[in-house]
Amino acid sequence: MTDTSSFPIYPHRHLLGISGLQYPDIACLLDRADAAVDISRQREKKKNVFRGLTQINVFYEASTRTQASFELAGKRLGADVMNMSVAQSSVKKGETLIDTAMTLNAMRPDILIIRHQAAGAAALLAQKVGCAVINAGDGAHEHPTQALLDALTIRRSKGQLDGLIVAICGDILHSRVARSNIILLNTMGARVRVVGPSTLMPSGIADMGVEVHRSMETGLKDADVVMMLRLQRERMAGAFVPSVREYFRYFGLDKTKLAFAKPDALVMHPGPMNRGVEIASEIADGPQSVIEAQVEMGVAVRMAVMEALLDPAKGGVR
Amino acid sequence: MSLTPAKGIQVYKNARIVDPSCNKDEIGTLIVENGVIIACGGQAHNQGIPAGATIVDLDGQTILPGLVDMHVHIGEPGGEHRETIGSASKAAAAGGVTSIVMMPDTYPVLDDIQLIEFVARTAGDTASVRVYPAAAISKGLLGIEMTEMGMLRSAGAVMFCDGRKTIANAAMMRQAMTYARDFGALICHTTQDHALAGNGVMNEGLFASWLGLPSMPREAELLAT
Numbered sequence: 001m002t003d004t005s006s007f008p009i010y011p012h013r014h015l016l017g018i019s020g021l022q023y024p025d026i027a028c029l030l031d032r033a034d035a036a037v038d039i040s041r042q043r044e045k046k047k048n049v050f051r052g053l054t055q056i057n058v059f060y061e062a063s064t065r066t067q068a069s070f071e072l073a074g075k076r077l078g079a080d081v082m083n084m085s086v087a088q089s090s091v092k093k094g095e096t097l098i099d100t101a102m103t104l105n106a107m108r109p110d111i112l113i114i115r116h117q118a119a120g121a122a123a124l125l126a127q128k129v130g131c132a133v134i135n136a137g138d139g140a141h142e143h144p145t146q147a148l149l150d151a152l153t154i155r156r157s158k159g160q161l162d163g164l165i166v167a168i169c170g171d172i173l174h175s176r177v178a179r180s181n182i183i184l185l186n187t188m189g190a191r192v193r194v195v196g197p198s199t200l201m202p203s204g205i206a207d208m209g210v211e212v213h214r215s216m217e218t219g220l221k222d223a224d225v226v227m228m229l230r231l232q233r234e235r236m237a238g239a240f241v242p243s244v245r246e247y248f249r250y251f252g253l254d255k256t257k258l259a260f261a262k263p264d265a266l267v268m269h270p271g272p273m274n275r276g277v278e279i280a281s282e283i284a285d286g287p288q289s290v291i292e293a294q295v296e297m298g299v300a301v302r303m304a305v306m307e308a309l310l311d312p313a314k315g316g317v318r
Numbered sequence: 319m320s321l322t323p324a325k326g327i328q329v330y331k332n333a334r335i336v337d338p339s340c341n342k343d344e345i346g347t348l349i350v351e352n353g354v355i356i357a358c359g360g361q362a363h364n365q366g367i368p369a370g371a372t373i374v375d376l377d378g379q380t381i382l383p384g385l386v387d388m389h390v391h392i393g394e395p396g397g398e399h400r401e402t403i404g405s406a407s408k409a410a411a412a413g414g415v416t417s418i419v420m421m422p423d424t425y426p427v428l429d430d431i432q433l434i435e436f437v438a439r440t441a442g443d444t445a446s447v448r449v450y451p452a453a454a455i456s457k458g459l460l461g462i463e464m465t466e467m468g469m470l471r472s473a474g475a476v477m478f479c480d481g482r483k484t485i486a487n488a489a490m491m492r493q494a495m496t497y498a499r500d501f502g503a504l505i506c507h508t509t510q511d512h513a514l515a516g517n518g519v520m521n522e523g524l525f526a527s528w529l530g531l532p533s534m535p536r537e538a539e540l541l542a543t
Contacts, residue, residue, distance in 0.1 A: 197497045214500045237458075238463020239493065246466040 010308035014126045014133045014199050017142035018183040033152050047101050050079035053110040056081045058115040066136050070113045073302035086229035105129040132309040147180035149301040152292050162189035167219050169195040170229035170278050177270045195219030199240045220260040227268045228253050228278045254280040266290050323353020327371040334380045384416025396425025404444030404484045411446045422454040425482030429454040429465045434473040450476040457493050461485040464494045477504040484510045514538035
């Protein structure tokens with residue numbers, strides 16, 4: 001088993017976003033995650049570093065992989081993990097986020113994982129509770145563990161992030177994954193491009209540290225990594241793009257468009273995928289796809305982040 | 319049909335030749351060979367009249383470049399009893415109009431690539447002038463969802479408009495214009511506030527009042543622009 005005590009002390013208490021993290025912070029988390037990958041590949045997938053600690057997952061938005069990933073990560077560290085199912089909770093009865101936070105806080109958890117539809121929800125929660133908070137997605141703001149797992153996947157495959165051309169394609173406007181990735185990849189020295197129709201670009205995108213491309217041909221040219229984003233169903237029918245077939249024709253990743261990228265370019269997708277909308281099945285299942293690796297790296301990254309936040313070397317149980 | 323040019327050489331002499339694109343307005347001659355203008359203007363016959371040419375004396379009548387009508391409502395598809403693409407093109411030709419842009423407010427609405435292809439095919443088979451389809455901005459001209467402007471443009475739509483319909487939803491219009499820009503698609507649209515314009519057929523004012531016709535106040539356009 002890897003000795004995690006050799007890692008430098010992670011200076012932050014929460015992980016609310018990639019924004020605010022410096023190069024060494026990110027590198028430290030990625031190094032820790034790299035070491036955590038092996039744990040999940042063993043028959044005995046459990047460490048006991050979190051024995052006696054309580055983790056509560058509070059997911060206000062439906063989630064399969066992220067919630068499962070956080071749950072497994074906590075369990076593999078040895079924590080007691082509770083999933084608060086918001087659908088059946090007092091939130092349904094009109095309780096505010098802050099009241100819910102105070103209630104959970106009174107149960108003395110050690111770490112809270114929150115996903116919420118409102119940007120800023122995780123930061124608000126962090127102000128109100130006494131434990132570590134991890135943002136598992138807040139509105140269209142940030143999804144830091146996704147960006148970290150994407151970075152880990154790329155780093156393990158390409159050796160480094162510095163100097164790589166990464167094209168993030170599709171619905172940038174509504175994507176917290178895109179925002180976290182743009183910040184992280186820029187911090188780590190990658191060249192970030194965003195590709196998509198103007199209707200799916202946020203205002204001011206050109207000043208977000210990216211090259212903006214309106215066509216896949218120019219956007220994917222010589223790219224080392226092609227990151228596809230999910231297009232929500234309700235956005236396909238005329239309000240943002242006219243139709244699925246037009247979107248797929250101009251922005252869906254198929255063989256022809258992927259050929260603009262480098263021959264060994266990685267294909268990534270945060271999931272869940274819409275096959276035939278933003279990505280063709282033959283690409284999603286093809287040799288360049290690392291979509292399943294991303295899911296595996298997700299567990300490692302979440303173990304690493306939780307361990308870094310609750311590192312006993314930081315001292316002080318609350 | 320008659321889009322194939324006449325063979326041989328035609329000489330039109332004693333014509334008033336007007337071409338605003340090069341500020342030309344002079345008495346002269348126009349020489350056409352196999353449908354292509356080879357000489358035009360006051361000096362055009364200096365080289366002499368080619369042998370075997372058909373000579374037409376216009377006696378001071380005017381020759382203009384073919385006119386382009388950018389806003390033509392045609393019955394076909396859906397109202398062929400009133401007018402077809404073929405008959406509309408004959409009417410256009412009779413008035414010196416050699417290119418028309420066809421509005422999408424037919425039945426069904428030209429909001430789908432198959433319909434743009436239908437217009438192109440039908441025009442090729444039956445029209446005596448050039449017919450360019452305009453496709454709808456919004457599906458069904460309902461002003462709610464935008465059309466597949468990228469594919470419609472590839473299919474031959476030269477511009478986008480909603481015909482006589484206006485788009486009341488400014489957010490939708492902004493999205494459509496934003497999307498159109500990526501594809502270099504031209505939008506030529508009637509801007510009018512639907513409620514203010516009502517059933518108006520002329521500008522609001524004294525004449526409309528005397529004539530007893532429903533009219534539109536100027537604010538109908540000011541508000542919408």
